[in-house]
Amino acid sequence: xxxxxxxxxxxxxxxxxxxxxxxxxxxxxxxxxxxxxxxxxxxxxxxxxxxxxxxxxxxxxxxxxxxxxxxxxxxxxxxxxxxxxxxxxxxxxxxxxxxxxxxxxxxxxxxxxxxxxxxxxxxxxxxxxxxxxxxxxxxxxxxxxxxxxxxxxxxxxxxxxxxxxxxxxxxxxxxxxxxxxxxxxxxxxxxxxxxxxxxxxxxxxxxxxxxxxxxxxxxxxxxxxxxxxxxxxxxxxxxxxxxxxxxxxxxxxxxxxxxxxxxxxxxxxxxxxxxxxxxxxxxxx
Numbered sequence: 084x085x086x087x088x089x090x091x092x093x094x095x096x097x098x099x100x101x102x103x104x105x106x107x108x109x110x111x112x113x114x115x116x117x118x119x120x121x122x123x124x125x126x127x128x129x130x131x132x133x134x135x136x137x138x139x140x141x142x143x144x145x146x147x148x149x150x151x152x153x154x155x156x157x158x159x160x161x162x163x164x165x166x167x168x169x170x171x172x173x174x175x176x177x178x179x180x181x182x183x184x185x186x187x188x189x190x191x192x193x194x195x196x197x198x199x200x201x202x203x204x205x206x207x208x209x210x211x212x213x214x215x216x217x218x219x220x221x222x223x224x225x226x227x228x229x230x231x232x233x234x235x236x237x238x239x240x241x242x243x244x245x246x247x248x249x250x251x252x253x254x255x256x257x258x259x260x261x262x263x264x265x266x267x268x269x270x271x272x273x274x275x276x277x278x279x280x281x282x283x284x285x286x287x288x289x290x291x292x293x294x295x296x297x298x299x300x301x302x303x304x305x306x307x308x309x310x311x312x313x314x315x316x317x318x319x320x321x322x323x324x325x326x327x328x329x330x331x332x333x334x335x336x337x338x339x340x341x342x343x344x345x346x347x348x349x350x351x352x353x354x355x356x357x358x359x360x361x362x363x364x365x366x367x368x
Contacts, residue, residue, distance in 0.1 A: 090144040093174035097142055100161045101127050109160060122160075131156040149175045151274060169332065178271045179332070192328060192336065199338055201350035203321070209333035210277040211237045211265055220339070222353035223311065223319070224250070236281060238265050242289040252310035252318070255291070262295050263302035270301065308342055315356060316349045 102121035106112065109122070109130055122130075128138040133153060140147050154175055158168045172179035193215045196204045203223045205216035213227055213235040221227075225246065227235035241247055241258050248254045269278040285292040304325050311319045321339035328334055341347035 086146070087144070089174055089176070090146065093171075094142045094144040096171065096174060097157070097161075100163065100167070104161055108162070127157070127160060130160045149177070151177055165332070192331065192334070196336070201354060202341070203339040203353065205337055207237060207335045207337060209268060209272065210275070210281060211268075212277075213237055213240075214334065218357040219350060219353040222356035222358075223313065223339075238262070239281065239285065242285055242292045250311055250313070252312050257309055258291065259295050259300075260302065260307070262292060263300050264304055266296065266299070267301040267303060309339075316352055319346045319349060321346065 101124070102119075104121050104127075106122060106126070109126075111122075111126060124139055124142065125135045128135045131138070131153065133156075137147070141149065151172075154172055154177060157163075158171060161167075163171060169179040192206055196206060196215050196217045199219075200217045201219045203217065203220035205220045206214040208214055216224075216227075224240075227240065238261060241251075241261055251257045269275075269282060272278050282296070286296060287293075307323045309321055309323060311321070313319050320342045322342045324338045324340060326336045326338070328336060341350060
């Protein structure tokens with residue numbers, strides 16, 4: 084779709100959504116002489132915090148840039164569904180924001196993660212919160228206790244837990260690669276409080292995170308091979324695969340496949356470590 088066509092479809096989409104919202108839904112007295120179905124342009128502009136002229140240009144498919152903040156405001160007033168919000172952002176040429184629904188996995192995804200045993204597997208939220216994992220992943224990584232009231236988060240674990248530094252065979256290389264992927268997501272979701280709070284905490288708590296963050300290096304996920312020095316099983320090497328479930332936008336499923344026969348032979352023992360509370364004997368998460 085070309086830019087002109089995309090702006091035209093965006094304008095039509097906004098007009099149809101505006102017509103669907105009744106004045107009473109947003110606290111406006113309809114009056115007896117109202118002819119416009121739904122909200123008037125000036126009403127939507129006022130409620131969204133933009134000028135009437137600017138919003139009129141938007142519905143006229145003018146070549147103007149729309150910020151994420153304005154899109155979120157329009158979505159709020161228009162009472163858009165998650166699917167409609169994604170559609171709005173796509174038409175405006177913006178990356179859609181993480182959804183509240185994407186902050187938690189689904190029972191079906193948890194069963195899928197469990198079914199991948201003895202291959203370690205886990206689910207990540209858009210901000211890298213750890214939503215679920217199977218027994219093999221628990222046996223590989225160990226406890227994932229909450230920190231300062233926040234749920235377990237993969238980036239936080241990598242940069243703040245000393246045992247993870249020992250577990251990762253090449254901690255500097257792996258940690259920096261993960262940070263660059265996290266930074267790409269954070270930059271696409273500017274204004275998201277979960278990213279901003281986590282980034283501020285890590286800049287405070289980790290000298291390496293702070294130094295590498297300030298380089299502004301970014302990267303997307305690519306299939307990678309990672310080595311672990313497990314305290315009980317020795318060297319384990321995995322090829323990482325990342326999948327995106329279509330029914331939970333923003334959530335990713337990561338599966339770790341053994342990259343050699345020696346690692347494959349040790350996989351059943353990872354579940355045994357999980358049952359004992361993880362590699363360090365602590366409480367499993």
